Amino acid sequence: MKKVRILGISAYFHDSAVTLIENGEIIYASQEERFSRIKHDSNFPKQALKNLLEFNNLRLNQIDYIIFFEKPFLKFERLVETYLAFAPKGFKQFLFSMPIWLKQKLFMKKEIIDELKKFEPKFEKKKLFFSEHHLSHAASAFYPSPFKKALIFTADGVGEWATTTVGIGSQNNINILKEINFPSSLGLLYSAFTYYIGFKVNSGEYKLMGLAPYGKPKYANLIKSKLLDLKDDGSFRLNQDYFDYSTGFKMTNEKFSNLFRNPPRKPESSFKKIHMDIAASIQDVMESIVLKILESLKKEYSIENLCLAGGVALNCVVNGLIQKKKIFKNVWIQPAAGDAGGSLGAALALWYMHLKKKRIINNKDSMKGAFIGPSFSNEDIKKSLDTLMVKYIKLEKQKLIKFVAKKISKGKIVGWFQNRMEFGPRALGARSIIADPRDKSMQKKLNLKIKFRESFRPFAPSVLQDQSNKWFNLDCNSPYMLIVSDLKKDKLITIKKTKKTLSSINEIRSKVPSITHVNNSARVQTVNKSTNPLYYDLIKEFFKITKTPLLINTSFNIRGEPIVCTPEDAYRCFMGTNLDILVLENFIIEKNSQQNKIKINYKNKFSLD
Amino acid sequence: MLDFLREFCAFIFERKKFWLLPVIILLMVFGSLIVLTQGTAIAPFIYTIF
Known part of the structure; x- marks a missing residue:
């Protein structure tokens, strides 16, 4: 049977990415930021595409269809209508956005074709298709899920018009049934508070979520009564009197600041109690809106499976509550829930909805643990290390596991680089920094000396799947x-x-203080042997030594840096931080055996997120 | 450019938003002036809704 190859692309918004599927199977996906080293890179993903073609030994003309994750004309329509609706307000934003549109975004099709022609001069434009932003999200959530039929809920900042959608996926089809349109948006509401609390929009939302447990949701009722018109079924409208994003250059306005009797917190300034209370309040509001919507949908459609995608689906606390409340029997969340995952969803939507191919459901994991990115062989790594004149030892994998587990148990912090890179924002044991969760000072050490980030931020554990219910109140797997x-x-x-x-x-506050947040919670990754055998064996070995079946797992990068992609990236990060050991496939590099002169100033290399 | 105009008209027909056509022509003329007269930078304080 001839292989039908589809390339999905997301770009020109944020988190550009490419995905390759062959006859519906996910083969490869990666984000441009990992290659360009620009966090959330929105440029055309040329380096990611180059790697995709090289990794799969393909030329672009061997790809049958190419699909872009959203519809630029529809987005332009929304912009024009928004400017008209708010006129004369918004003139300044209009002056800023129109040049971008008139120079590039309105001619997106030509732009994409021109970029693709750099890979294949005879590229045929009839191969190029366009999906819709939220359909791409919905497809990325439903098609890789193990469900024949499921309710699909997507929510993010904004796509074309939609910001929140509800659909039903059945076999190879998806029907979008309801949507909430711009400017009312759950993602933008959360981002507005991210801005107000002094974090970077579309990047610092995790920090707001991490800050919330320090406060009390004192302002939740105020937010609900003033900023929202929330209906019984969870549908909502945002009161635009308090927001600036539709017409200005900030997320919130003076009226918003007056409501909380404080100006927005200045980035990097100290936190006051009110900041923590506001963070707790918006998290509480977010949880209640999402739960309300889902409870109402469950009543209306009586479907027992739920699929989630869109940036809001990266709010792990909300996800934990959805799971805990048991509104749906089964829940599946796309690990690349943000716009990068749109490339994957668009490709799958074309395969199933346009080409009408039969869906064969994979009960194991169609996403292959999200380990679908680039990889580097021992030969590649040796070459890089020799060029960099690095002192290393090489061990076969079983010895390596024993060596590393012992070192971690003695307090060493390890940069762990193995196999194919993860797709999506989480490091899951392929490009991770790992350490001992029992060590009471490890959280502080990792935040301040390794990641160079804010001291309040918690770390997540990777736990053996078969041990997770002994350590956490978790009655499902959480591989992502x-x-x-x-x-x-x-x-x-x-x-x-x-x-x-x-x-x-x-x-x-627990036997594993470094992964226990102030409210005794943790963002859990359950690790199983079939998806990531080496990482599983490492945690198991650590379990043997310490009777603790979990490790701290944080992404292999520093604040503001994309997760390391190549062995060179990993080595630079290792040498620029206080990491003790670097493990690149079978190679072990110890900091204390390296020459001091190679040590580099790394902390200031990346702009703060 | 012809391809673009053809596709854009098809889009307007598909969406049945004919009233947008004169507005968009005006915007494009006006916007082209902006393009010719200045560059742009996006402030980092906003979710890029565009």
Whole structure:
């Protein structure tokens, strides 16, 4: 049977990416930022595409269809109608956005064709298709899921018009049934608070989520009554009197600041109690809106499976609640839930909806653990290390696991680089920094000396799947680190109740203090042997030594840096931070055996996120 | 450019938003002036809705 290859592309918004599928099977996906080293890179993903073709030994003319993840004309329509609706307000934003559109975005088709012609001068434009932004998200959530039929909920900042959609996926088809349009948006609401609390929009949303447990949701009712018109079925409208994003250059306006009686927090300034309380409040509001929508949908459609995608689906605390409340029997969340995953969804939508191919459901994991990115062989790595004049040792994998597990148990921090890179924002054991979660000072050390990031931010654990229910109140698997769960009571250590401050995270509240957040929760990754055997064996070996079946797992990068992609990236990060050991496939590099003169100033290389 | 105009007209017909046509022509003329007179930079304080 001839292989039909489809290339999905997302670009020109944020998180450009490419995905290759062959006869419906996900073969490869990666984000441009990993190659360009520009966080959330929105440029055409030429380096990712180059790697995709090289990795799969293909030329572009061997790809049958190419699909872009959204429809530029529809987005332009939304922009024009928005400017008209708000006129004369918004004139300044109009002056800024029109040049971008008139120079590039309106002629997106030509732009994409021109870029593709750089790979294949005779590229035929009839191969190029366009999906819709939220259909791409919905397809990325439903088609890789193990469900024949499911309700699909997508929510993000904004696509063309839609910001929130509800659809039903059945076999090879998806029907989008309802949508909430711009300017009302769950993603933009959360981003507005991200901005107000002094974090970078479309990047610092994780920080807002991490800050929330330090506060109390004192302002939740105020937010619901002033900023929202929330209906019983969870549908909502945002009161635009308080927001600036439709017409200005900020997310919120003065009226918003007056409502909370404080100006927006300046980035990198100190946190006050009100910032923590506001973070707690918006998280609480977010949870109640999403739960309300899902409860209403469950009543209306009586479907027992749920699929989630869109940036809002990366809110692991909301996901944890959806799981805990058991509104749906089964939940599946696309790990690349943001716009990068749009490239994957668009490709799958073309295969199933346009080409009408039969769907064969993979009960194991169509996403292959998200390990669908680039990889580097031992030969590639040796070549790189020799060029860089690095001192290393090489061990076969079983010896390597014993060596690394022992080092971690003795407090060493390890950069772990193995096999194919993850697709999506989470490091899942292919490009990870790993350390001992029992070490009470590890959280502080990792934040301040390795990641160079804010001290309040928590770390996530990777736990052996078969041990997860002994450590966490989690009755499902969480292979993509998308669910927050509480630690089991018997793993907690009772501490004296004091007021929560940012230093509360340093209190020893469990047997694994470095992965326990101030509310005794953790964003869990369950690791199984079939998806990631080497990482599973490493945690198992650590379990043998320490009786603790989990490790700290944080992405292999520093603040503001995309996750390392190549062995060279990994080595630079290793030498520029206080990592102790670097493991690149079979090679082990110890910091104390390297020459000091290679040490580089790494911290200031990337702009803060 | 011809391809673009053909596709854009098809889009307007598909969406049945004929009233947008004169507005868009005006915007494009006006916008072209902006393109010719200045560059742009996006402030980092906003979710890029465009």
